[in-house]
Amino acid sequence: MPWPPASTLLAPLAPWFEASRRDLPWRAGDLEAPHPDPYAVLVSELMLQQTQVATVIPYFKRWMDRFPTPQDLAEADEDTVHKAWEGLGYYRRARFLKAAANCIASEGWPGDLEGLAGLPGLGPYTAAAVGSIAFQWPAPALDGNAFRVLARLLLIEGDPKARAGDLRAWLAPALAAHGPSRLTQALMELGATVCAPAPACGSCPLVEGCGARLAGRTAEIPPVAKRPTPKASALWLVAMEAEGHMLLHAPAARGLLAGLWRWPALDAETIPAAGVASAASVASPAAPLVAWPGWTQIYTHRREAVSPLYLRLEARFEAAEGLCWVPAGDLSRLPLGKRDQRLRDLLATPGQALLEAPDSALLIQTLSMA
Ligand code: SF4
Numbered sequence: 001m002p003w004p005p006a007s008t009l010l011a012p013l014a015p016w017f018e019a020s021r022r023d024l025p026w027r028a029g030d031l032e033a034p035h036p037d038p039y040a041v042l043v044s045e046l047m048l049q050q051t052q053v054a055t056v057i058p059y060f061k062r063w064m065d066r067f068p069t070p071q072d073l074a075e076a077d078e079d080t081v082h083k084a085w086e087g088l089g090y091y092r093r094a095r096f097l098k099a100a101a102n103c104i105a106s107e108g109w110p111g112d113l114e115g116l117a118g119l120p121g122l123g124p125y126t127a128a129a130v131g132s133i134a135f136q137w138p139a140p141a142l143d144g145n146a147f148r149v150l151a152r153l154l155l156i157e158g159d160p161k162a163r164a165g166d167l168r169a170w171l172a173p174a175l176a177a178h179g180p181s182r183l184t185q186a187l188m189e190l191g192a193t194v195c196a197p198a199p200a201c202g203s204c205p206l207v208e209g210c211g212a213r214l215a216g217r218t219a220e221i222p223p224v225a226k227r228p229t230p231k232a233s234a235l236w237l238v239a240m241e242a243e244g245h246m247l248l249h250a251p252a253a254r255g256l257l258a259g260l261w262r263w264p265a266l267d268a269e270t271i272p273a274a275g276v277a278s279a280a281s282v283a284s285p286a287a288p289l290v291a292w293p294g295w296t297q298i299y300t301h302r303r304e305a306v307s308p309l310y311l312r313l314e315a316r317f318e319a320a321e322g323l324c325w326v327p328a329g330d331l332s333r334l335p336l337g338k339r340d341q342r343l344r345d346l347l348a349t350p351g352q353a354l355l356e357a358p359d360s361a362l363l364i365q366t367l368s369m370a
Contacts, residue, residue: 003154006174009209010187014178016205017186022193024053025060031182038109038134039070042100045129046093046121053192059088073101082251082259082335089338091259096121113139132180140171141184145191151222152195155211160222197224230298234268234305236358237343240367242313245325247367248334261334263343264323264367268307271363273356289360290351297339308343310351311360318369 003009021027026044028035035041043063047056066084067073073081076098085094099120110116117127128141142150142164150167151160160167175183194204199218201207212221240247249262294307316325326334336344 003170004209006170007177009153009206010171010174010178010183012205013186013190014182017182017189020193021185021189022053025057025064027185028181031179031185032136034136035134035181038130039101039104040064041134042126042130043097045126045133046097047088049093049126050090051088055088059085067101070101070104073098074105078251078259079333079335083333086335087338087341091335091337092256093121095259113137129184132175132184134181136180138172138175138180140168140175141188142167142171143188143191145195146187148197148222149187149191149195149206152199152212152218153206153210155215155217155221157221158223159225228301230300231302232305233302235307236266236268236271236363237306237308237339238264238266238363238367239308239310239343239347240264240313240363241310241328242316242325244328245316246328246331247319247323248326249322250324251335257337259335260337261326261340262337263340266358266363266366268305268358271358271366273358288353289357290353291357292346292349292351295342304339306339306342308346309358309363310347311363313364317364317367320367320369323367 018031024044026040028037044056044060047060047063063084067076067081078095078098081094081098082091085091088094100122103119110118113127113131116122116131117124119127122130125141125143128139129143131137131139132141142161147160147164147167150156150171156163178186190204190206194200195206199213201210201213201218204210204213207213210218212218238247247264249264251257251259251261290310292308294305297304297306319325331344
């Protein structure tokens with residue numbers, strides 16, 4: 001059955017959004033005009049990928065204070081940028097944002113959707129979101145929330161992303177009719193607040209035309225994709241200090257952890273806990289191993305059982321490749337990922353001597369050049 005026209009089916013969204021939209025710091029008051037600060041829209045869109053609104057708000061505010069314009073961001077160094085992003089995760093977004101700011105600072109904002117999509121890190125979704133929200137271009141932006149709403153509304157079987165092209169073509173006239181910024185944000189807002197995975201259909205402005213609701217199938221549309229079982233591992237996360245310096249991995253140039261400093265993390269299966277740790281049992285430490293209760297660090301595809309340790313040595317040793325001794329006073333200004341921040345925070349709290357500990361000599365040997 002052909003889909004009803006989008007501009008008719010989605011018409012109730014516009015007044016609903018005007019009445020119930022959340023007051024978010026990146027949102028413009030005037031939904032008819034281009035956004036007064038497209039950079040704020042770009043920052044918010046990148047921060048909101050994979051991250052909840054409530055988490056993003058304080059980061060967004062600090063970011064805009066720290067880097068109020070693309071020029072300010074373009075002039076900042078990588079460590080400063082990563083430090084400002086610290087805790088948000090998916091640090092590639094920070095690097096993309098800086099690279100996009102470099103382009104905008106030197107060449108200005110692109111004049112069309114193709115130009116926006118050519119900025120570093122802006123895929124079709126982000127380009128369309130910025131194009132519609134910041135510039136009022138009628139570019140359909142389909143994020144996970146929008147796909148869920150439209151799948152239910154139009155009773156789409158299977159993965160709605162497979163119909164992305166059809167959905168964009170269907171949606172475009174509605175953007176033109178109701179305002180690109182207004183309708184794009186309204187659709188996202190409905191998916192985030194009402195048509196959530198467990199929908200609140202009683203509060204939905206689209207309830208009368210919703211196919212899944214009329215068919216009693218809101219629980220099964222869209223189908224939930226099965227996630228692979230995360231891989232489990234166990235590791236010692238080691239803060240080693242000697243002569244006022246801490247041993248850290250320098251940031252990688254590429255990959256998921258690019259730009260982040262890291263504590264050495266050693267596989268607990270290769271270096272097992274063995275017996276009672278004491279100053280006498282290790283190579284040359286000035287104090288025994290100190291530990292804190294561990295935790296499970298959850299990533300998209302893996303789970304790590306993290307056991308945090310601290311070991312103070314009398315003298316530095318020649319560190320293995322990729323590791324370096326950093327002045328302990330610099331630790332607070334270096335960008336660290338979430339797991340590693342947690343150990344940095346623990347260093348300020350009292351730990352306890354370990355009963356079952358890895359062999360410190362083996363730790364040192366593993367982390368040294370020898
Ligand atoms: S009626 Fe229910 S399922 Fe349909 S769009 Fe609204 S909240 Fe979603």
